[in-house]
Amino acid sequence: xxMDPLDAAMKACGADAFVHxxxxxxxxxxxxxxxxxxxxxxxxxxxxxxxxxxxxQMEAERAGRESCAAxxxxxxxxxxxxxKKEKDPWKATAxxxxxxxxxxxxxxxxxxxxxxxxxxxxxxxxxDNGTTEKMRAIxxxxxxxxxxTVQKKTEKAMxxxxxxxxxATTKKGILYHDGAPLTxxxxxxxxxxxxxxxxxxxxxxxxxxxxxxxFPHIIGSGPLVPHEPIVxxxxxxxxxxxxxxxxxxxxxxxxxxxxxxxxxxxxxxxxKIGIKTIRAGVxxxxxxxxxxxxxxxxxxxxxxxxxxxxxxxxxxxxxHEMPTxxxxxxxxxxxxxxxxxxxxxxxxxxxxxxxxxxxxxxxxFDDFTKFEETLVL
Amino acid sequence: xxMDPLDAAMKACGADAFVHxxxxxxxxxxxxxxxxxxxxxxxxxxxxxxxxxxxxQMEAERAGRESCAAxxxxxxxxxxxxxKKEKDPWKATAxxxxxxxxxxxxxxxxxxxxxxxxxxxxxxxxxDNGTTEKMRAIxxxxxxxxxxTVQKKTEKAMxxxxxxxxxATTKKGILYHDGAPLTxxxxxxxxxxxxxxxxxxxxxxxxxxxxxxxFPHIIGSGPLVPHEPIVxxxxxxxxxxxxxxxxxxxxxxxxxxxxxxxxxxxxxxxxKIGIKTIRAGVxxxxxxxxxxxxxxxxxxxxxxxxxxxxxxxxxxxxxHEMPTxxxxxxxxxxxxxxxxxxxxxxxxxxxxxxxxxxxxxxxxFDDFTKFEETLVL
Numbered sequence: 001x002x003m004d005p006l007d008a009a010m011k012a013c014g015a016d017a018f019v020h021x022x023x024x025x026x027x028x029x030x031x032x033x034x035x036x037x038x039x040x041x042x043x044x045x046x047x048x049x050x051x052x053x054x055x056x057q058m059e060a061e062r063a064g065r066e067s068c069a070a071x072x073x074x075x076x077x078x079x080x081x082x083x084k085k086e087k088d089p090w091k092a093t094a095x096x097x098x099x100x101x102x103x104x105x106x107x108x109x110x111x112x113x114x115x116x117x118x119x120x121x122x123x124x125x126x127x128d129n130g131t132t133e134k135m136r137a138i139x140x141x142x143x144x145x146x147x148x149t150v151q152k153k154t155e156k157a158m159x160x161x162x163x164x165x166x167x168a169t170t171k172k173g174i175l176y177h178d179g180a181p182l183t184x185x186x187x188x189x190x191x192x193x194x195x196x197x198x199x200x201x202x203x204x205x206x207x208x209x210x211x212x213x214x215f216p217h218i219i220g221s222g223p224l225v226p227h228e229p230i231v232x233x234x235x236x237x238x239x240x241x242x243x244x245x246x247x248x249x250x251x252x253x254x255x256x257x258x259x260x261x262x263x264x265x266x267x268x269x270x271x272k273i274g275i276k277t278i279r280a281g282v283x284x285x286x287x288x289x290x291x292x293x294x295x296x297x298x299x300x301x302x303x304x305x306x307x308x309x310x311x312x313x314x315x316x317x318x319x320h321e322m323p324t325x326x327x328x329x330x331x332x333x334x335x336x337x338x339x340x341x342x343x344x345x346x347x348x349x350x351x352x353x354x355x356x357x358x359x360x361x362x363x364x365f366d367d368f369t370k371f372e373e374t375l376v377l
Numbered sequence: 378x379x380m381d382p383l384d385a386a387m388k389a390c391g392a393d394a395f396v397h398x399x400x401x402x403x404x405x406x407x408x409x410x411x412x413x414x415x416x417x418x419x420x421x422x423x424x425x426x427x428x429x430x431x432x433x434q435m436e437a438e439r440a441g442r443e444s445c446a447a448x449x450x451x452x453x454x455x456x457x458x459x460x461k462k463e464k465d466p467w468k469a470t471a472x473x474x475x476x477x478x479x480x481x482x483x484x485x486x487x488x489x490x491x492x493x494x495x496x497x498x499x500x501x502x503x504x505d506n507g508t509t510e511k512m513r514a515i516x517x518x519x520x521x522x523x524x525x526t527v528q529k530k531t532e533k534a535m536x537x538x539x540x541x542x543x544x545a546t547t548k549k550g551i552l553y554h555d556g557a558p559l560t561x562x563x564x565x566x567x568x569x570x571x572x573x574x575x576x577x578x579x580x581x582x583x584x585x586x587x588x589x590x591x592f593p594h595i596i597g598s599g600p601l602v603p604h605e606p607i608v609x610x611x612x613x614x615x616x617x618x619x620x621x622x623x624x625x626x627x628x629x630x631x632x633x634x635x636x637x638x639x640x641x642x643x644x645x646x647x648x649k650i651g652i653k654t655i656r657a658g659v660x661x662x663x664x665x666x667x668x669x670x671x672x673x674x675x676x677x678x679x680x681x682x683x684x685x686x687x688x689x690x691x692x693x694x695x696x697h698e699m700p701t702x703x704x705x706x707x708x709x710x711x712x713x714x715x716x717x718x719x720x721x722x723x724x725x726x727x728x729x730x731x732x733x734x735x736x737x738x739x740x741x742f743d744d745f746t747k748f749e750e751t752l753v754l
Contacts, residue, residue, distance in 0.1 A: 039697065058594055058686075090486070109467070113493040113504050114486030127490050193570050201580070203616070217435055239580070309435075320416065 005131050009106055010047050013126040016102025017046045019119070020132070021093070021111055027317035028108060028132040030242045035067035042077075042093065043069065044101050054096065072100075094118035108132065137314055137322040138335035144359055147245065147315065147337055150238040151357060151368045153198040154245040157191040158371055161207070161232055164190060165224060165253050166377035174223040175253055184209065184220040187232075195236050202236035206248075213250070213351035216309060216343065226254040229264075229350040229375075235319045244319040246339050247369055248355035253377050256350075263344045263352045264375045266298045270342035271354050271373075274311055274325075278340070278365035284329015287311060291342050300344055312339040315357055336360040337368075382508050386483055387424050390503040393479025394423045397509070398470070398492055404694035405485060405509040407619045412444035419454075419470065420446060421478050431473065449477075471495035485509065514691055514699040515712035521736055524622065524692070524714055527615040528734060528745045530575040531622040534568040535748055538584070538609055541567060542601065542630050543754035551600040552630055561586065561597040564609075572613050579613035583625075590627070590728035593686060593720065603631040606641075606727040606752075612696045621696040623716050624746055625732035630754050637729065640721045641752045643675045644729045647719035648750075651688055651702075652733070655717070655742035661706015664688060668719050677721055689716040692734055713737040 003011075006018050020043045022029040024036030032043050033053050041059075045051040051069040054077045063071040074080075077096050086092040094115060097105075104124045107116060111127075119125050139147065168175035168182045175182040184207040195202045208220035210228035224230055233248040250264065270291045277287045288311040292302045300306045310326030315337050323329055325338050332338070341355030356369035380388075383395050397420045399406040401413030409420050410430050418436075422428040428446040431454045440448040451457075454473050463469040471492060474482075481501040484493060488504075496502050516524065545552035545559045552559040561584040572579045585597035587605035601607055610625040627641065647668045654664045665688040669679045677683045687703030692714050700706055702715050709715070718732030733746035 062594065107490055109489055109491035111490040112486055113484055113488040113490060114506075116490040116493055117504050127494050129491075189573065192573060196566065196569060196573070201578070203578070217439065 004048075005135050006045055006106075007047050009128055009131045013104070013106055015047075015104045015106035015126055017044050017100075018106045018108075018128065018131075019044045019097055019101065019111065020108040021115055022108075026110070027136065027242075027321065028110065030317050031132060031136050033067050033069045035063055035069065036242070037063075042097055044097065046101065052100070054100070088118070090114040090118040091121070094122050098122035133322055136316055138333060139316065139337050139359065140335070143243070143316070144335075144337065146238065146241045146243045147357075148368050150200060150236060150241070150243050151245040151247070153195060153200050153238070154234055154236050154247055155369065155371045156198070157195050157202070157234065157236070158232060158247060158249060160194050161187045161191045162249065162251055162377065165230060165251060168224070168253060170226045170253070174225050181223040183223050185222075187224070188220075191234065199240055200236040200238050202234055205235075206231060206233035208351075210350055211348060214345045214347045214349065216345065216351065216353065224253070226252075227256050228252060229256055229260050229352055231351055231353050233353065233355065235315075237319070242317050244315050244317070245368075246315050246319055246341075246355060246357050247371065248341055248343075248353045249371065249373065250352045250354060250375065251377050252375055255376055259346075260350055260352065261375060263300075263346075263350075266295065266300060267342050267344055267352045267354050268373055270294050270307075271340055271356065274340040274342060275356070275358075275365045275367060278332060278338070278360055280334040280360055280362045281331055283331050284312075284323055284325040284338075285327055287332070287340075288326045288329060295342075295344070305346055306344055307342060308345055309341075309343065312341055312355075314338055332360045334360055334362050340365070381425075382512050383422055383483075384424050386505055386508045390481070390483055392424075392481045392483035392503055394421050394477075395483045395485075395505065395508075396421045396474055396478065396488065396496070397485040398488055399485075403487070404513065404619075404698065405487065407694050408509060408513050410444050410446045412440055412446070413619070414440075419474055421474065423478065429477070431477070465495070467491040467495040468498070471499050475499035510699055513693055515710060516693060516714050516736065517712070520620070520693070521712075521714065523615065523618045523620045524734075525745050527577060527613060527618070527620050528622040528624070530572060530577050530615070531611055531613050531624055532746065532748045533575070534572050534579070534611065534613070535609060535624060535626060537571050538564045538568045539626065539628055539754065542607060542628060545601070545630060547603045547631070551602050558600040560600050562599075564601070565597075568611065576617055577613040577615050579611055582612075583608060583610035585728075587727055588725060591722045591724045591726065593722065593728065593730065601630070603629075604633050605629060606633055606637050606729055608728055608730050610730065610732065612692075614696070619694050621692050621694070623692050623696055623718075623732060623734050624748065625718055625720075625730045626748065626750065627729045627731060627752065628754050629752055632753055634726070636723075637727055638752060640677075640723075640727075640729045643672065643677060644719050644721055644731050645750055647671050647684075648717055648731050648733065651717040651719060652735075652742045652744060655709060655715070655737055657711040657737055657739045658708055660708050661689075661700055661702040661715075662704055664709070665703045665706060672719075672721070682723055683721055684719060685722055686720065689718055689732075691715055709737045711737055711739050717742070 023040045042054040053069045055063045082092045209224045209230045212218045213229045213231045235246040277290045312325030314321040343353035345351040358367035400417045419431040430446045432440045586601045586607045589595045590606045590608045612623040654667045689702030691698040720730035722728040735744035
């Protein structure tokens, strides 16, 4: 078995232990500990040993049940004695960490600056170059199963949102549902509530209609209208596991402008090309550029208009994480979970985006997303 | 007008500028910028000048509308030229920051360690001692208005949860609603959905029943039962403003054990005593100890059983923030928003907690919480 990447990073700089300090919402912390606590806590791992977390007494029992790390309490780590002499909380925490670990520490790049300075008074400290983030990028079969699960729940919510639009009626140029205007807010709220019932939290789901859809970061508000593109982009998090899904569909209630229909066909084909390009060893840059070239062949630019963002990104305990599937993207590796989300955006006309998520394997892109791609409802 | 605390901190160490780097969910960042962005971004403030944020081009327009800080893009801050020579993203960000600020920087205590190290190659760097956190503790009248608003929405959700319990029927020793067992999950979900309709996000609302209620950090699951204490503790965040509320009530469907009723009366009286003690100048420790003394006079300990946590804490852009209303708490100041939440916990029997939230003023505790305190439904 290959050496644990954290052990390798410690060995390279002669560190006795690796240290992280964050709240459990922090993706690295959740990955290392599988424990979520509102307040920040300490994780450390000595070479060739499993990790340990230091938590308050009140959380110790839950941590023992939920965390994959060993658990000791702050009292067991000597904090009560330390704080009698050291009133600065960062220095006290640093002394507690030093007492449990060693003379040379490798610390997380996101360790708080104040804790780094306090640790420097106790030990030699090397700041790590993102080893945990790199470990997170390659998913185990278990992680892939968890991500598929949240993707399935997301597709179900997408189905609900699209059916609300598909079943709407049109009156005075806007969509109606149950006798009231059908707004972006109503569709978003219905999808979010269904996701909540499935244990998922979605925020800022994009439901942007008409000219708004030409701006990928407008989340959309107000009544939806027929014959215009409606971009639905959602990225819920499964609260129990911490893993995200990410998907986008674009629909139109009734036929849209022929230019929109042409853009849709181009984006759908671009997505197929992106997906076909992906396998371990191909770079994120080459994948992105294959899509740029295709768009160019169809007369669509990739500049301030047209295809204006990266083709994709990693998804896991963060909705945006390594790797990059864009101009700066390096080789894709088996186990990466990435999105493939070409889009075309023309201010004054509208935007189209289609986004699937799946895993990179030795031979192909294993697409988790089964949801159909149909523009006109 | 008094000097801006960040200006004072800069002056004290001879810094040209203060720098923070975090995502917009970070409470300090939201306070300084009133801007929420998924990815991390740079805030800096030169002495005697307003703050500035550096954001990607795609976010500049929204930042201009939403942020209280001035906005420049990464391109305007020279990043494209820097990354041509510097491939390490932390070093590139540090060079961009140094180019906009000066020779000596005061940085946030939570600045990422990797960015601190990179900045140290460019400038003299002093790590700040929590100035922003201290500024956040004292709320302006506008902030108090925002916190009152989310507290009102929280009380409405509490009303819904308690009415579900109050209107339940009893069958075979458990509560029923609409023909099915009434569970902690059902009550939680109903409250969370109502809060969602009000633009608030609640997570991990505690609905713990019977023996579970003796452990303040068990969130509760499964069917609720009659004649047992049910602790409901919720702390929703208003998504639009970022401010939290925090409140707790304890109820019982049908009369509980007389010991529980006695504990309830003691906690209710302890809360009154805590509230009466609070005003600017009184310490958090004295307030806490007044409650400890009262419990002692009634025969309830404050050790591993009985009253086992702090009386309260600050609430604002974080649900737990400065000040401490507990044994280590210093003087309370006018403008602090704090909870007053005495509780009694006896494993094998159950727990009681009552929590209000309000503002410290020169003369009293201005309680935002109007919701009644009645044990038996």
